[in-house]
Amino acid sequence: MIFNSIEFAFFLVVVFFIYWVPLKKDLNLQNLFLLISSYFFYGWWNWKFLTLIAFSSVADYLVGQHLGKSQNQSTRKGLLLISILINLGLLGFFKYYNFFAQNFVDAFLFFGSKVSLSSLQIVLPVGISFYTFQTMSYTIDVYRKKITPCKDYIAFFAFVSFFPQLVAGPIERAGHLLPQFLKARFFDYKIAVSGIRIILWGLFKKMVIADNAAIIVDGIFSDYSMQSPLSLSIGILFFAFQIYGDFSGYSDIAIGISRLFGFDLMNNFRFPYLSSNISEFWKRWHISLSSWFKDYLYIPLGGNRKGKWFSLINVLIVFLVSGFWHGANWTFIIWGLINGLLYVPLYISKGVKDEEYTQVRLTNLPKILFTFILVGFGWVYFRSPSVYDANQYLIHLFAGSGSAMYFSSSSKHLLISLICLIGITIILTVEIRYSKLKKTEVTLSNFQLVLLSLFILFMAAFKNPISFIYFQF
Amino acid sequence: MMKKFLIQLSKYFLIIALIANLLALMSNFLLKRSSIFKASFLVNNFEPEQAFDYFIIGSSRGLTSIGSEEIDQKLTTKGINLSQDDTGLPSQLLMAKHFFESGFQSSYCILVLDEPDFEHSSMQINDNDYRMAPYLQREYIYDYFRKRERGIIRPYTLGKYVPAVLYAYYNTELFIPSLFTLFRPNYRHRFDKYGNYTYPDNQLNTQNELLKPIQIQKNISNPLLHTFEEYLRAKGCQLILYVAPYQGRELIIQNEFDIPLINHSSILLENSDFYDPIHLNNKGKIVASSFLAEELQPFFLK
Structure with missing residues (x-):
């Protein structure tokens, strides 16, 4: 169910x-x-x-x-x-x-x-x-x-x-x-209403973005050797938003349903793709797991109490274990390792320092984009069936000669890609706005919610209701 | 508190349902006045009083194997191709019904019969049946979908009464294309003004050697063909079965019905006539249509 x-x-x-x-x-x-x-x-x-x-x-x-x-x-x-x-x-x-x-x-x-x-x-x-x-x-x-x-x-x-x-x-x-x-x-009326709001936002992320993106992503990743670099880039972009829409959408729905029953669950995502570095990304992505590993693995291992280099090893262990937690496949371990390694230069240059959540400004944009690209490369390992396929995907991205464009191979695929792009634009616009307001939760107005509901109704991938990706973990 | 919550929830649910149904009705209106799919193309581009000499019904093989234009030039007839890709015999019977129920007349119906429908047809809804959905209010179309839909969600069955269900479920197939027709109502989705579609002259195999077809025994015994023939006879139309060319296969067919059969399964022997093993390209289509026209000539001379 x-x-x-x-x-x-x-x-x-x-x-x-x-x-x-x-x-x-x-x-x-x-x-x-x-x-x-x-x-x-x-x-x-x-x-x-x-x-x-x-x-x-x-x-x-x-x-x-x-x-x-x-x-x-x-x-x-x-x-x-x-x-x-x-x-x-x-x-x-x-x-x-x-x-x-x-x-x-x-x-x-x-x-x-x-x-x-x-x-x-x-x-x-x-x-x-x-x-x-x-x-x-x-x-x-x-x-x-x-x-x-x-x-x-x-x-x-x-x-x-x-x-x-x-x-x-x-x-x-x-x-x-x-x-x-x-x-x-x-029963609290305001809490219940906030639950409904966040459920709708979660459904939008899951059904409009994730489920539609999955159609294009599956096609590109299953035939990566024939795809053009543009198509492979779109594969990464769409997967980044597929997994975000899928997982954060699930979390939002879970939080919303809990509120309907009078429970308060922790926030699991805080607009992670607006992060300006990897460290910040991991403070905003799957927060409940990151903090779990921090409290029950990183700190017991010694945390940062035994010096910078020892702490760095602990960080790498946490990333590796976190990768392995996601699945019994080397792809997840490599994904964890990549994220850990991306964290290293940051750690060496800045030391352990909790960043404030980055405000999206024009001056921060290159950093945010750069972080997104780095995270995107990691997602290739996360999505691919094997490390070999992930490596090949990246090789074809930079040095491939494929010319296929799965995302525009038929009018239907083009349409779905367009829906994904509109969805991604909406999600980013809303998140940037709420981030500027220093809010961590999207709370749309009643009018916006009616529009969103109609958008879900007429743009969701009802015929492609993919089970939530994180169920497998 | 709870009462207020439920009232608010119901209020917004009703508002959303109302707007969604209005949007669906608008979408339905746009599709019905457009030419994007064959069902509305037929209704909007031809006058019911105009009688056709023949109409072609089939799947993608019907679309790409026969050019009604080529036949009409040879036989000075008037025909139309109502084939739709990814459809089976039940959908083709539905299209034939749509033709007559929309007030059109024809002397002959050329049914391009595909191998999977030789002996029986599945009761499933075919991939492109949604193209008939704008006419869901018509009893014969509603009946077709109602008898075939399975599962909890039945968009077609519900769609007759709550159009939002149908247009939301088939959003990329119906709703978004309907918005497109707002700007281009005369756009036809992959067919020309006679309903034909042609694959480009890409050929399957560049080596243009002559094919040596493998002979395969087949039996045409699908009971639905009997229903099809009876329906057409009641409308004063004769059914002609046509088996379009296959690459490298010759179907030796035993026809259990008293329905004329034109078996051209192995009539084309050059690789360069094929787009893929079951579809002709433009070159192949012209040749196949010419052969078919010769076979049809006696019918039109009657």
Whole structure:
């Protein structure tokens, strides 16, 4: 059940009414109902994998309880280790087993030995990387005594499986989201309206930009060797906005739906393509993951406490792990590495310094464009099926002799490309305007929302409803 | 609070639905007065009182294998090509119905039958059937779509009553082209003033050796052809089946119906006549049309 589907629209309406009408006065029933609804939402895709979420929830709930009771440091460490092993174990098995098995075999083959290690037909449970990270943050925070263990198991289970952000984030911290399950929620007109606004903005990004761009991007990336440099450049541009529209659109819809139920989720994107350097980009892109890695990997590794060079190594480790988190493929690892390497010169020249969000001005424009181009090159690795294909794509971009122009190969493709360009122009115009107003969220007027709704209706790629890209992670 | 929220939500929903339907109706009006697709091209460019000697119905092979202009020059007849690419026999029957229900008359219908429709036809909606959608209010067109649509969202079935659903779902196919016709109402999408379309003289194989066709046994037994023939007979029109040339294939056809069949599957033996294995280029089309005209001559002499 994806957000931009008829099934989900029915689901949402039913859950919304039951939640606010018969259950509005009973917090426990509301939480229980959210839990059941979330399991139904997830089970719609594959009910068998509900056991994984349930198992992860039970394990972390119990670990949390014991952490709360225990004062013995080694016991506490042991409990934390159990939680981490369970969560990373699930993630490792379902997401990375085949990758490691294949690379293990390849490595031995490289040295002339043949080993047999059969790969398994493992189906990757949707959203496993998101909910395992979310539950892990809970046990780590309890271990660090940042939060107290949650005694209300229904609230805790509902927190782990909360359907708006279950399969693609934002990866919430227990300290922020869990308390919201424990206190009474009341319907707030203004918050609900803001939820609808942000849902529409998210739908625009997903259905008009991402789903249309996907048609052109798929065509270009699957036939890159025949494409002209202009077509390959358009492939990169459109993919940059496809993934942004897809993922930030999902986050917006998730945030909006949560508001309809009285919850506040963290902002996951802050106009990232208006960044003037890579460091800033990563402070504005997938914020919930970047901050997760900062808090639970970079700082425990030593952060910047052990000197500049040690810190630099930590940064590179974080980027590599972040790349690997996205998928069991060398393309993601290289993508992470590229971003890390792009960060190095910046780090050496400036040191660790938190930039303010860049205001878009004419003087900043070259920097913003340059950053976008660098990020775009990284996306080639992210999108390509293999590192070889990504390299070849870039070689053809600069030295290719292809002449095909997939984006204009038929009147339909030209039309779709035009819709994408209009969509990209709208998104950039709106974001530049809000950025100048120092706002981090797009809040369109009622009139603009009516126009936007009509634009979605008549420009969305209804016949190409691609599942959200980040579901696979 | 909740009541106010729901009232506001309903209010905006209604406003958006109203504007969207108005836009869809406008789009429908623009398409119907244009020549962009064959259905409206026929209605807007020909007078119903004018009787045609024949009309051609088919898929892309019908579009690119027969030039009605070439036939008319040879036989001094008046014909029109109503073939549409990416369509199957059911869509072609629909087009034939559209022809007669729009008040036109013809003595013959030349049906360019494709191999996939020899024995049976799929009940699916074909890729380019949306081109008939501007006439969805007509019962025979609505029936066609209603019987074939599957799934939760049924844009054609709903579109008769809520046009916004149809025009939003088929936005790149219907809505945006309708805006285009606002500026160029006489634009025809890939066909000339007789409804023909020609592939350029690019040829599939530069080596112009003579082809040695492979013989393939085929049976024409699609029950829909019987329906087709009956419908046309009721309209005073005779159905003629035509199998257009294939590259390197000779179809040995057993025709189970009492319908005249012109089998030209292997009539062209030069690679240079083909654009691809199933489509002729301009050169091939002229030759094929000339052969067809010879075959048709006895019909028009009757």
